[in-house]
Amino acid sequence: MSKDDKPATHASGAPWRNFYGRFKGKALKPSQQRYLDEDLAALSPGPVGWDENPDRTPLDLDARFGDRDVWLEIGFGGGEHLIHQAQAHPGVAIIGAEPFINGVAMLLGKIRRAGVENLSVHPGDVRDLFDVLPRASISRAFLLYPDPWPKKRHHRRRFVTPEHLEPLARVMKPGAILRVATDIPDYVRQTLEEVPRQGFDWLAERPSDWRAPWDDWISTRYEKKALREGRVPHYLTFRRQ
Template structure:
Protein backbone atom coordinates (compact mmCIF):
# COMPACT_ATOMS: atom_id res chain seq x y z
CA UNK A 1 0.00 0.00 0.00
CA UNK A 2 1.12 3.48 -0.72
CA UNK A 3 0.73 6.06 2.01
CA UNK A 4 -1.87 8.67 1.34
CA UNK A 5 -0.51 11.93 0.04
CA UNK A 6 -0.81 14.74 2.52
CA UNK A 7 -3.30 17.42 1.59
CA UNK A 8 -1.46 20.67 0.90
CA UNK A 9 -3.18 23.46 2.77
CA UNK A 10 -3.53 26.87 1.20
CA UNK A 11 -3.00 30.12 3.09
CA UNK A 12 -6.35 31.37 4.38
CA UNK A 13 -7.92 34.02 2.20
CA UNK A 14 -9.24 37.31 3.44
CA UNK A 15 -12.70 36.82 4.97
CA UNK A 16 -15.69 38.09 3.05
CA UNK A 17 -16.77 41.55 4.18
CA UNK A 18 -19.80 43.55 3.25
CA UNK A 19 -19.00 46.76 1.42
CA UNK A 20 -21.42 49.66 1.24
CA UNK A 21 -21.02 52.56 -1.14
CA UNK A 22 -19.98 53.23 -4.70
CA UNK A 23 -16.93 51.66 -6.32
CA UNK A 24 -17.10 53.70 -9.52
CA UNK A 25 -18.80 56.81 -10.90
CA UNK A 26 -20.37 57.29 -14.29
CA UNK A 27 -17.39 58.50 -16.24
CA UNK A 28 -13.62 58.75 -16.15
CA UNK A 29 -11.72 61.08 -18.43
CA UNK A 30 -9.19 59.55 -20.80
CA UNK A 31 -6.37 61.06 -18.75
CA UNK A 32 -7.74 59.47 -15.58
CA UNK A 33 -8.01 56.09 -17.25
CA UNK A 34 -4.35 56.52 -18.24
CA UNK A 35 -3.34 57.30 -14.65
CA UNK A 36 -5.01 54.09 -13.49
CA UNK A 37 -3.36 52.00 -16.21
CA UNK A 38 0.10 53.54 -15.94
CA UNK A 39 0.59 54.53 -12.29
CA UNK A 40 -1.60 52.54 -9.93
CA UNK A 41 0.29 49.24 -9.84
CA UNK A 42 3.60 50.97 -9.12
CA UNK A 43 2.02 52.78 -6.16
CA UNK A 44 0.45 49.69 -4.59
CA UNK A 45 1.61 49.03 -1.01
CA UNK A 46 1.90 45.30 -1.72
CA UNK A 47 2.37 42.74 -4.51
CA UNK A 48 -0.44 41.66 -6.80
CA UNK A 49 -3.05 39.72 -4.82
CA UNK A 50 -1.93 40.84 -1.39
CA UNK A 51 -5.43 41.85 -0.30
CA UNK A 52 -6.81 38.37 -1.09
CA UNK A 53 -4.13 36.52 0.92
CA UNK A 54 -3.04 38.84 3.74
CA UNK A 55 -1.19 36.14 5.68
CA UNK A 56 1.01 35.55 2.66
CA UNK A 57 1.75 39.25 2.17
CA UNK A 58 2.40 41.10 5.46
CA UNK A 59 3.72 44.55 4.63
CA UNK A 60 7.39 45.35 5.18
CA UNK A 61 7.05 49.07 5.89
CA UNK A 62 10.81 49.58 6.19
CA UNK A 63 11.29 48.26 2.67
CA UNK A 64 8.28 50.20 1.42
CA UNK A 65 9.33 53.62 2.72
CA UNK A 66 13.02 53.29 3.51
CA UNK A 67 12.65 53.55 7.27
CA UNK A 68 10.42 56.63 7.32
CA UNK A 69 7.57 56.85 9.79
CA UNK A 70 4.28 55.74 8.25
CA UNK A 71 0.91 57.51 8.22
CA UNK A 72 -2.48 56.25 7.06
CA UNK A 73 -5.39 58.09 5.46
CA UNK A 74 -8.72 56.27 5.42
CA UNK A 75 -10.97 57.33 2.54
CA UNK A 76 -8.88 60.05 0.89
CA UNK A 77 -11.65 61.30 -1.42
CA UNK A 78 -10.02 63.30 -4.22
CA UNK A 79 -6.60 63.07 -2.59
CA UNK A 80 -5.86 66.77 -2.05
CA UNK A 81 -5.15 66.38 1.67
CA UNK A 82 -2.96 63.33 1.14
CA UNK A 83 -0.79 65.01 -1.48
CA UNK A 84 -0.61 68.17 0.64
CA UNK A 85 0.65 66.22 3.65
CA UNK A 86 3.13 64.28 1.52
CA UNK A 87 4.66 67.52 0.29
CA UNK A 88 4.85 69.01 3.78
CA UNK A 89 6.25 65.86 5.37
CA UNK A 90 8.91 64.14 3.24
CA UNK A 91 10.08 62.36 6.41
CA UNK A 92 6.85 60.32 6.39
CA UNK A 93 5.46 57.70 4.06
CA UNK A 94 1.68 57.88 3.64
CA UNK A 95 -0.65 55.03 2.68
CA UNK A 96 -4.10 55.99 1.45
CA UNK A 97 -7.16 53.74 1.13
CA UNK A 98 -10.11 54.67 -1.08
CA UNK A 99 -12.56 52.25 -2.72
CA UNK A 100 -14.09 54.87 -5.05
CA UNK A 101 -12.03 54.50 -8.21
CA UNK A 102 -12.85 57.99 -9.49
CA UNK A 103 -11.24 59.43 -6.37
CA UNK A 104 -8.23 57.17 -6.88
CA UNK A 105 -7.85 58.50 -10.43
CA UNK A 106 -8.02 62.09 -9.16
CA UNK A 107 -5.32 61.35 -6.59
CA UNK A 108 -3.04 59.81 -9.21
CA UNK A 109 -3.29 62.95 -11.31
CA UNK A 110 -2.41 65.10 -8.29
CA UNK A 111 0.58 62.88 -7.50
CA UNK A 112 1.90 63.35 -11.03
CA UNK A 113 1.55 67.11 -10.85
CA UNK A 114 3.04 67.42 -7.35
CA UNK A 115 5.93 65.03 -8.01
CA UNK A 116 5.77 63.51 -4.51
CA UNK A 117 7.24 60.03 -4.06
CA UNK A 118 6.27 59.15 -0.49
CA UNK A 119 2.72 57.89 -1.14
CA UNK A 120 1.21 54.45 -1.65
CA UNK A 121 -2.37 53.84 -2.77
CA UNK A 122 -4.81 51.04 -2.03
CA UNK A 123 -7.95 51.33 -4.20
CA UNK A 124 -10.11 49.44 -1.75
CA UNK A 125 -11.34 48.93 1.79
CA UNK A 126 -9.17 50.10 4.69
CA UNK A 127 -9.88 46.80 6.43
CA UNK A 128 -7.69 45.11 3.81
CA UNK A 129 -4.83 47.31 4.97
CA UNK A 130 -5.41 46.50 8.62
CA UNK A 131 -4.97 42.80 7.72
CA UNK A 132 -1.40 43.31 6.50
CA UNK A 133 -0.06 46.15 8.64
CA UNK A 134 2.21 45.20 11.54
CA UNK A 135 0.99 45.88 15.03
CA UNK A 136 1.91 49.35 16.39
CA UNK A 137 3.42 50.48 13.08
CA UNK A 138 1.48 53.63 12.15
CA UNK A 139 2.41 57.04 13.62
CA UNK A 140 -0.61 59.07 12.48
CA UNK A 141 -4.01 58.36 10.92
CA UNK A 142 -6.63 60.53 9.24
CA UNK A 143 -10.39 60.06 8.78
CA UNK A 144 -11.62 63.15 6.92
CA UNK A 145 -15.25 63.71 6.00
CA UNK A 146 -16.18 60.02 5.96
CA UNK A 147 -19.47 58.88 4.49
CA UNK A 148 -22.01 59.89 7.16
CA UNK A 149 -24.58 57.15 6.49
CA UNK A 150 -27.23 59.52 7.89
CA UNK A 151 -30.10 57.04 8.34
CA UNK A 152 -30.11 55.58 11.84
CA UNK A 153 -30.36 52.00 10.59
CA UNK A 154 -27.15 52.56 8.63
CA UNK A 155 -25.02 53.94 11.50
CA UNK A 156 -23.38 50.53 11.91
CA UNK A 157 -21.81 51.10 8.47
CA UNK A 158 -19.86 54.12 9.69
CA UNK A 159 -16.12 53.86 10.20
CA UNK A 160 -16.40 54.83 13.86
CA UNK A 161 -17.58 51.39 14.95
CA UNK A 162 -15.65 48.61 16.68
CA UNK A 163 -15.27 46.68 13.39
CA UNK A 164 -12.96 49.43 12.14
CA UNK A 165 -11.67 51.11 15.28
CA UNK A 166 -10.33 47.98 16.97
CA UNK A 167 -7.99 47.02 14.09
CA UNK A 168 -7.06 50.69 13.66
CA UNK A 169 -6.03 50.83 17.31
CA UNK A 170 -4.00 47.64 16.85
CA UNK A 171 -1.88 49.09 14.02
CA UNK A 172 -1.35 52.52 15.61
CA UNK A 173 1.68 53.11 17.79
CA UNK A 174 1.12 54.10 21.42
CA UNK A 175 0.86 57.88 21.40
CA UNK A 176 -0.08 58.01 17.68
CA UNK A 177 -2.42 60.80 16.60
CA UNK A 178 -5.81 60.06 15.03
CA UNK A 179 -7.56 62.99 13.35
CA UNK A 180 -11.26 62.99 12.44
CA UNK A 181 -13.00 65.77 10.50
CA UNK A 182 -16.75 65.76 9.91
CA UNK A 183 -19.59 68.22 9.38
CA UNK A 184 -22.32 65.86 10.66
CA UNK A 185 -23.31 66.49 14.32
CA UNK A 186 -24.47 62.92 14.91
CA UNK A 187 -21.18 61.63 13.48
CA UNK A 188 -19.39 63.82 16.02
CA UNK A 189 -21.51 62.27 18.78
CA UNK A 190 -20.78 58.70 17.67
CA UNK A 191 -17.08 59.47 17.23
CA UNK A 192 -16.78 60.88 20.75
CA UNK A 193 -18.55 57.81 22.13
CA UNK A 194 -16.80 55.07 20.18
CA UNK A 195 -13.22 56.23 19.63
CA UNK A 196 -12.34 56.52 23.36
CA UNK A 197 -13.81 53.03 23.90
CA UNK A 198 -11.31 51.71 21.38
CA UNK A 199 -8.34 52.97 23.40
CA UNK A 200 -7.96 56.65 22.53
CA UNK A 201 -7.91 59.91 24.48
CA UNK A 202 -9.66 62.97 23.09
CA UNK A 203 -7.16 65.83 23.26
CA UNK A 204 -9.54 68.82 23.27
CA UNK A 205 -9.16 71.27 26.15
CA UNK A 206 -11.59 73.91 24.88
CA UNK A 207 -13.98 74.74 22.01
CA UNK A 208 -11.23 76.08 19.76
CA UNK A 209 -9.70 72.60 19.69
CA UNK A 210 -12.61 71.21 17.67
CA UNK A 211 -13.85 74.38 15.97
CA UNK A 212 -10.56 75.39 14.34
CA UNK A 213 -8.67 73.21 11.84
CA UNK A 214 -5.21 71.85 12.42
CA UNK A 215 -2.29 74.13 11.58
CA UNK A 216 -1.27 72.03 8.58
CA UNK A 217 -4.80 71.64 7.26
CA UNK A 218 -5.88 72.09 3.64
CA UNK A 219 -9.59 72.43 3.02
CA UNK A 220 -10.90 69.54 0.92
CA UNK A 221 -13.59 69.49 -1.74
CA UNK A 222 -15.93 67.80 0.74
CA UNK A 223 -15.37 70.50 3.32
CA UNK A 224 -16.01 73.22 0.75
CA UNK A 225 -19.32 71.56 -0.13
CA UNK A 226 -20.26 71.39 3.55
CA UNK A 227 -19.50 75.09 4.03
CA UNK A 228 -21.52 76.05 0.94
CA UNK A 229 -24.47 74.10 2.32
CA UNK A 230 -24.19 75.72 5.76
CA UNK A 231 -22.82 72.81 7.76
CA UNK A 232 -20.18 73.36 10.44
CA UNK A 233 -16.93 71.34 10.33
CA UNK A 234 -15.60 69.72 13.49
CA UNK A 235 -11.93 68.79 13.92
CA UNK A 236 -11.39 66.04 16.50
CA UNK A 237 -7.94 64.93 17.63
CA UNK A 238 -7.29 61.72 19.53
CA UNK A 239 -4.19 60.02 20.88
CA UNK A 240 -3.70 56.27 21.02
CA UNK A 241 -3.32 55.15 24.61
CA UNK A 242 -0.44 53.00 25.75
Protein backbone atom coordinates (compact mmCIF):
# COMPACT_ATOMS: atom_id res chain seq x y z
CA MET A 1 0.00 0.00 0.00
CA SER A 2 1.36 3.38 -0.96
CA LYS A 3 1.42 6.35 1.36
CA ASP A 4 -1.47 7.90 -0.55
CA ASP A 5 -3.51 4.72 -0.16
CA LYS A 6 -3.12 4.58 3.63
CA PRO A 7 -6.55 4.07 5.25
CA ALA A 8 -8.10 6.90 7.27
CA THR A 9 -8.86 4.56 10.17
CA HIS A 10 -7.73 1.27 11.65
CA ALA A 11 -10.05 -1.72 11.60
CA SER A 12 -10.94 -0.77 15.18
CA GLY A 13 -12.30 2.58 14.08
CA ALA A 14 -9.42 4.54 15.59
CA PRO A 15 -7.97 7.24 13.31
CA TRP A 16 -4.82 6.24 11.45
CA ARG A 17 -1.82 7.98 13.00
CA ASN A 18 1.90 7.78 12.40
CA PHE A 19 3.74 6.20 15.30
CA TYR A 20 7.50 6.62 15.56
CA GLY A 21 8.44 4.53 18.59
CA ARG A 22 8.76 0.78 19.06
CA PHE A 23 5.91 -1.61 19.71
CA LYS A 24 8.11 -4.59 20.61
CA GLY A 25 11.72 -5.31 21.50
CA LYS A 26 13.43 -8.59 22.23
CA ALA A 27 11.47 -11.81 22.59
CA LEU A 28 9.30 -11.99 25.69
CA LYS A 29 10.07 -14.46 28.43
CA PRO A 30 7.48 -17.23 28.86
CA SER A 31 6.40 -15.67 32.16
CA GLN A 32 5.88 -12.30 30.48
CA GLN A 33 3.78 -13.83 27.72
CA ARG A 34 1.72 -15.56 30.40
CA TYR A 35 1.08 -12.21 32.13
CA LEU A 36 -0.18 -10.80 28.84
CA ASP A 37 -2.40 -13.81 28.16
CA GLU A 38 -3.81 -14.10 31.67
CA ASP A 39 -3.92 -10.58 33.12
CA LEU A 40 -4.10 -7.90 30.46
CA ALA A 41 -7.76 -8.16 29.43
CA ALA A 42 -8.99 -7.84 33.01
CA LEU A 43 -6.93 -4.69 33.51
CA SER A 44 -8.41 -2.85 30.52
CA PRO A 45 -9.80 0.63 31.33
CA GLY A 46 -13.01 -0.30 29.52
CA PRO A 47 -15.23 -3.30 28.84
CA VAL A 48 -14.12 -6.11 26.58
CA GLY A 49 -13.92 -4.87 23.00
CA TRP A 50 -13.93 -1.14 23.77
CA ASP A 51 -10.78 -0.61 21.72
CA GLU A 52 -12.39 -2.31 18.70
CA ASN A 53 -15.53 -0.17 18.81
CA PRO A 54 -15.85 1.58 15.44
CA ASP A 55 -18.15 4.22 16.97
CA ARG A 56 -15.44 5.19 19.48
CA THR A 57 -18.06 5.46 22.23
CA PRO A 58 -16.66 7.23 25.31
CA LEU A 59 -15.57 4.95 28.12
CA ASP A 60 -17.85 4.78 31.15
CA LEU A 61 -15.26 5.50 33.84
CA ASP A 62 -17.88 5.57 36.60
CA ALA A 63 -18.86 2.01 35.76
CA ARG A 64 -15.20 0.95 35.72
CA PHE A 65 -13.84 2.91 38.69
CA GLY A 66 -16.81 4.22 40.67
CA ASP A 67 -16.48 7.76 41.99
CA ARG A 68 -12.70 7.65 42.39
CA ASP A 69 -10.43 10.25 40.84
CA VAL A 70 -8.76 8.90 37.70
CA TRP A 71 -5.09 9.57 36.97
CA LEU A 72 -3.17 8.83 33.78
CA GLU A 73 0.49 8.01 33.16
CA ILE A 74 1.55 8.48 29.53
CA GLY A 75 4.30 6.05 28.55
CA PHE A 76 5.05 4.22 31.79
CA GLY A 77 8.23 2.45 30.64
CA GLY A 78 8.83 -0.42 33.03
CA GLY A 79 6.01 0.66 35.32
CA GLU A 80 7.91 1.36 38.55
CA HIS A 81 6.45 4.84 39.00
CA LEU A 82 2.95 3.55 38.20
CA ILE A 83 3.20 0.85 40.86
CA HIS A 84 4.59 3.35 43.37
CA GLN A 85 1.71 5.78 42.82
CA ALA A 86 -0.87 3.00 43.03
CA GLN A 87 0.53 1.88 46.37
CA ALA A 88 0.79 5.44 47.71
CA HIS A 89 -2.73 6.41 46.59
CA PRO A 90 -4.98 3.33 46.91
CA GLY A 91 -8.13 5.45 46.71
CA VAL A 92 -7.26 6.67 43.22
CA ALA A 93 -7.72 4.77 39.96
CA ILE A 94 -4.71 5.05 37.64
CA ILE A 95 -4.56 4.23 33.94
CA GLY A 96 -1.18 3.55 32.37
CA ALA A 97 -0.78 3.86 28.60
CA GLU A 98 2.26 2.29 26.94
CA PRO A 99 2.61 1.00 23.35
CA PHE A 100 5.85 -0.93 23.99
CA ILE A 101 4.60 -4.43 24.74
CA ASN A 102 7.77 -5.45 26.60
CA GLY A 103 7.15 -2.63 29.07
CA VAL A 104 3.52 -3.70 29.42
CA ALA A 105 4.62 -7.25 30.23
CA MET A 106 7.10 -5.92 32.82
CA LEU A 107 4.35 -3.88 34.47
CA LEU A 108 1.97 -6.85 34.61
CA GLY A 109 4.56 -8.85 36.49
CA LYS A 110 5.05 -5.99 38.95
CA ILE A 111 1.28 -5.70 39.46
CA ARG A 112 1.14 -9.38 40.37
CA ARG A 113 3.98 -9.07 42.84
CA ALA A 114 2.71 -5.83 44.40
CA GLY A 115 -0.90 -6.96 44.58
CA VAL A 116 -2.26 -3.50 43.70
CA GLU A 117 -5.85 -3.38 42.52
CA ASN A 118 -6.32 0.24 41.40
CA LEU A 119 -4.44 0.10 38.08
CA SER A 120 -5.67 -0.22 34.51
CA VAL A 121 -3.47 -0.74 31.46
CA HIS A 122 -3.87 0.45 27.88
CA PRO A 123 -1.25 -1.36 25.74
CA GLY A 124 -1.19 1.13 22.91
CA ASP A 125 -0.90 4.71 21.69
CA VAL A 126 -2.34 7.11 24.26
CA ARG A 127 -3.93 9.11 21.41
CA ASP A 128 -6.33 6.21 20.85
CA LEU A 129 -7.23 6.37 24.53
CA PHE A 130 -7.80 10.13 24.28
CA ASP A 131 -10.41 9.39 21.59
CA VAL A 132 -12.64 7.59 24.10
CA LEU A 133 -11.87 9.24 27.43
CA PRO A 134 -14.73 11.53 28.47
CA ARG A 135 -14.10 15.25 28.53
CA ALA A 136 -12.76 16.55 31.88
CA SER A 137 -12.36 13.05 33.35
CA ILE A 138 -8.67 12.97 34.39
CA SER A 139 -7.54 14.54 37.67
CA ARG A 140 -3.79 14.10 37.25
CA ALA A 141 -1.48 13.15 34.40
CA PHE A 142 2.19 12.16 34.30
CA LEU A 143 4.62 12.52 31.40
CA LEU A 144 7.91 11.19 32.73
CA TYR A 145 11.12 11.10 30.70
CA PRO A 146 9.37 10.94 27.32
CA ASP A 147 11.34 10.13 24.20
CA PRO A 148 13.39 13.33 23.62
CA TRP A 149 13.69 13.02 19.82
CA PRO A 150 16.85 15.13 20.02
CA LYS A 151 17.28 15.96 16.33
CA LYS A 152 15.59 19.23 15.44
CA ARG A 153 13.77 17.75 12.46
CA HIS A 154 12.17 15.23 14.83
CA HIS A 155 10.90 17.72 17.43
CA ARG A 156 7.42 17.47 15.92
CA ARG A 157 7.37 13.85 17.10
CA ARG A 158 7.65 14.87 20.74
CA PHE A 159 4.63 14.53 22.97
CA VAL A 160 4.64 18.24 23.82
CA THR A 161 3.06 19.24 20.51
CA PRO A 162 -0.54 20.28 19.79
CA GLU A 163 -1.35 16.85 18.32
CA HIS A 164 -0.98 15.35 21.79
CA LEU A 165 -1.55 18.29 24.12
CA GLU A 166 -4.90 19.39 22.70
CA PRO A 167 -6.65 16.05 23.39
CA LEU A 168 -4.84 15.78 26.73
CA ALA A 169 -6.19 19.17 27.75
CA ARG A 170 -9.67 18.10 26.65
CA VAL A 171 -9.75 15.06 28.95
CA MET A 172 -8.28 16.82 32.01
CA LYS A 173 -10.51 18.40 34.62
CA PRO A 174 -10.28 22.10 35.45
CA GLY A 175 -7.64 22.35 38.16
CA ALA A 176 -6.11 18.98 37.23
CA ILE A 177 -2.34 18.60 37.60
CA LEU A 178 0.09 17.66 34.85
CA ARG A 179 3.60 16.58 35.85
CA VAL A 180 6.42 16.49 33.31
CA ALA A 181 9.91 15.16 34.12
CA THR A 182 12.80 15.36 31.67
CA ASP A 183 16.57 15.70 31.66
CA ILE A 184 16.73 17.32 28.20
CA PRO A 185 17.03 21.15 28.34
CA ASP A 186 15.47 21.65 24.92
CA TYR A 187 12.55 19.46 25.93
CA VAL A 188 12.07 21.76 28.93
CA ARG A 189 12.05 24.73 26.56
CA GLN A 190 9.46 23.20 24.27
CA THR A 191 7.32 22.08 27.20
CA LEU A 192 7.26 25.56 28.70
CA GLU A 193 6.31 27.00 25.33
CA GLU A 194 3.64 24.52 24.29
CA VAL A 195 1.86 23.36 27.44
CA PRO A 196 0.64 26.83 28.57
CA ARG A 197 -0.78 27.39 25.07
CA GLN A 198 -3.23 24.56 25.74
CA GLY A 199 -4.68 26.13 28.89
CA PHE A 200 -2.22 25.17 31.62
CA ASP A 201 -0.46 27.35 34.20
CA TRP A 202 3.12 26.51 35.19
CA LEU A 203 3.20 26.27 38.99
CA ALA A 204 6.73 27.51 39.67
CA GLU A 205 7.66 30.42 41.89
CA ARG A 206 11.27 29.60 42.69
CA PRO A 207 14.06 27.41 41.23
CA SER A 208 13.44 24.63 43.73
CA ASP A 209 9.97 24.19 42.22
CA TRP A 210 11.52 22.63 39.12
CA ARG A 211 14.84 21.41 40.50
CA ALA A 212 13.51 19.33 43.40
CA PRO A 213 11.45 16.20 42.75
CA TRP A 214 7.88 15.93 43.93
CA ASP A 215 7.25 14.73 47.49
CA ASP A 216 5.82 11.41 46.32
CA TRP A 217 8.41 10.87 43.58
CA ILE A 218 10.31 7.64 43.00
CA SER A 219 13.35 7.77 40.77
CA THR A 220 12.84 5.74 37.60
CA ARG A 221 15.45 3.76 35.69
CA TYR A 222 15.46 6.50 33.04
CA GLU A 223 16.26 9.14 35.63
CA LYS A 224 19.00 7.02 37.19
CA LYS A 225 20.58 6.64 33.76
CA ALA A 226 20.40 10.42 33.23
CA LEU A 227 22.09 11.07 36.56
CA ARG A 228 24.84 8.55 35.80
CA GLU A 229 25.48 10.34 32.51
CA GLY A 230 25.60 13.77 34.16
CA ARG A 231 22.26 15.16 32.96
CA VAL A 232 20.09 17.27 35.28
CA PRO A 233 16.44 16.32 35.83
CA HIS A 234 13.73 18.97 35.68
CA TYR A 235 10.35 18.55 37.37
CA LEU A 236 7.66 20.72 35.82
CA THR A 237 4.19 21.04 37.35
CA PHE A 238 1.22 22.53 35.51
CA ARG A 239 -2.41 23.10 36.46
CA ARG A 240 -5.29 22.97 33.99
CA GLN A 241 -7.06 26.32 33.88
